[in-house]
Amino acid sequence: LAKTTQPISMDSYEGQEVNITCSHNNIATNDYITWYQQFPSQGPRFIIQGYKTKVTNEVASLFIPADRKSSTLSLPRVSLSDTAVYYCLVGSYTDKLIFGTGTRLQVFP
Amino acid sequence: DAGVTQSPTHLIKTRGQQVTLRCSPKSGHDTVSWYQQALGQGPQFIFQYYEEEERQRGNFPDRFSGHQFPNYSSELNVNALLLGDSALYLCASRTRTTRTDTQYFGPGTRLTVL
Numbered sequence: 490l491a492k493t494t495q496p497i498s499m500d501s502y503e504g505q506e507v508n509i510t511c512s513h514n515n516i517a518t519n520d521y522i523t524w525y526q527q528f529p530s531q532g533p534r535f536i537i538q539g540y541k542t543k544v545t546n547e548v549a550s551l552f553i554p555a556d557r558k559s560s561t562l563s564l565p566r567v568s569l570s571d572t573a574v575y576y577c578l579v580g581s582y583t584d585k586l587i588f589g590t591g592t593r594l595q596v597f598p
Numbered sequence: 599d600a601g602v603t604q605s606p607t608h609l610i611k612t613r614g615q616q617v618t619l620r621c622s623p624k625s626g627h628d629t630v631s632w633y634q635q636a637l638g639q640g641p642q643f644i645f646q647y648y649e650e651e652e653r654q655r656g657n658f659p660d661r662f663s664g665h666q667f668p669n670y671s672s673e674l675n676v677n678a679l680l681l682g683d684s685a686l687y688l689c690a691s692r693t694r695t696t697r698t699d700t701q702y703f704g705p706g707t708r709l710t711v712l
Binding site: 523530531532533534535538576583584585586587588589590591 | 602629631633638639640641642643646653654656686688689690692700701702703704705706708
């Protein structure tokens with residue numbers, strides 16, 4: 490399974506756009522990129538998943554360049570409630586999800 | 599539609615004791631996985647159950663065992679508790695027809711070993 494590297498923490502202010510980049514240099518052809526969000530004392534929550542180019546849903550956008558060695562989770566106009574840990578996962582067809590330490594996003598008023 | 603539920607919410611045990619944690623998957627889900635999350639770390643995969651059998655296992659000792667019942671609910675058992683077993687234990691579920699990496703997680707059980 491490909492290893493991922495993310496910033497340990499990021500700070501932002503309400504209303505700003507936040508971009509969290511994840512590096513996955515050893516991504517395999519069949520691997521998808523998946524992002525989860527986790528609030529304190531709760532389980533992770535699936536946010537978005539993609540294979541290449543751009544994916545957008547009601548919560549976030551995921552940008553994946555052609556070489557797929559990195560990806561960027563974009564959160565538009567964050568609010569205080571977006572303060573959480575964000576995990577980038579890479580893999581395919583396995584229940585054995587590999588979580589790193591994630592990126593701790595702190596949103597300030 | 600209830601999501602993944604876990605019980606108990608919190609639990610305090612002493613070293614050497616045994617503990618059983620319970621999970622009910624989201625309605626319609628038949629595959630259950632368990633994760634251990636130490637403070638400040640990401641969740642670590644323990645094992646996965648489908649059709650009442652353990653299908654995959656992470657790097658955890660045999661002190662960690664599980665069971666899945668015909669109604670798809672699951673239990674995680676930990677024997678001979680160590681201080682290092684203190685963690686948030688998460689249960690995740692999905693259906694066999696969905697992607698394996700899009701799972702629904704429960705709120706977890708906070709286990710403290712004294």
